[in-house]
Amino acid sequence: MLYNSSMLKDLDLIPEDPAELKAVNKLLVEEVKALSLKVEQLQHQLHGANRHRFGSKSETLYQLHLNLAEAVAIAEVAEKQCNPAPLVDKSEKRQHSRKPLPAHLERNDTVLLSSDNCRQCGGTLKQLGADFTEELEYVPGRFVVNRILRPRLSCSCCETVVQVPLPSRPIERGRPGPGLLANVLVGKFCDHLPLYRQSQIFARENFDLDRSTLSDWVGRSSALLEPLADAIGRLVRQGSAVFADDTPVKLQAPGNKKTKRGGPVCLDM
Known part of the structure; x- marks a missing residue:
């Protein structure tokens, strides 16, 4: 007895005849092979339709194959968006990026002190703190650092705070001393x-001064x-004349169609 694919739909009972059972088994194997093909x-x-529509490197094909590392990265980004970083307080003291000396x-x-008594009420001054300002100085043959100490003093009677102002320096807020x-x-x-x-000369003294820093100092000192x-x-x-240029130049010599050597340019005053 032979069976086809349409007959398998109506087949509810397994045949008891070994020959029929063998035929059904063979038919099922052929049907599975056909379905696999x-x-x-x-x-x-x-695959051909997707490649024709999206290209060989479509992003939509890779979105279905996210690995664990990509999932963790996506989760971290989502958490940062939900919990933004706190705003930085702009009122904080400005931090300098200078290297320490x-x-x-x-x-x-050098300690700069005002009078021992308050100028307003005559009371005794007591120290609250101090500001240190380091100034890099050069003594012929070696470097030294001049530290200017300006104590902040407070009056014990009227609580007035007194501090000596910083003396004039060649470059305001700069470190180089006049020497x-x-x-x-x-x-x-x-x-x-x-x-x-x-x-390079300063480097032999175990002190690093970049060329850019020296250029900035020279530029700022132009006003001085x-x-x-x-x-x-x-x-x-x-004088009666100013020699602006002493470089010889070639001048046309009228008559002989040649040039001659000219002298320095002279400007009458």
Whole structure:
């Protein structure tokens, strides 16, 4: 007895005849093979359709294959969005990114004190704290650090707080002292030492001064050199003529179609 696929739908009881049972088993095996081939064909067609529609590297194909690391990363991002970081208080004291001055340098402390008594009521002043300001100075042959100590004093009677103001410095909020700044300027403009060479010289003293830092100091000190430049200008203009350029140039020689060597340019005053 033969069975086909339509007959299998109506088959509710397993046949008891061994021959019929064998035939049904054979038919089921063939049906499973046919269905497997059909599934492979449909998968191949689906893959071709997806590739034609989305391309060979579609993001939609990879979204279905997220690994554990990607899931953890997505969870962390979602948690950060739900719990934003607290706002930073802008009223906090500004932090400088400067490197601390080396500890091996010699320290010279200078204490600036006001009068011992309060100027308003005459009461005795007591110290509340102090501000330290470090200034890098250069003594010929070595570096030293001048520390300016300005104690904050409070009156015991009227609670007035007194502190001596910081003295004038070559560069406001800068670290170079007048001796160090003068040494850098003299080395650059008088001794013709480029700043990168001065930086190498300072490195031999176990002190790191970058070329950019020296350039900033030279630029800020230009205002300090204006009186010197004005004095040089007045001295130069005292003569009857000013030689602006002593470089020889070639000039046309009329008549012989040649050039001749010209002398320095002279400006009459």
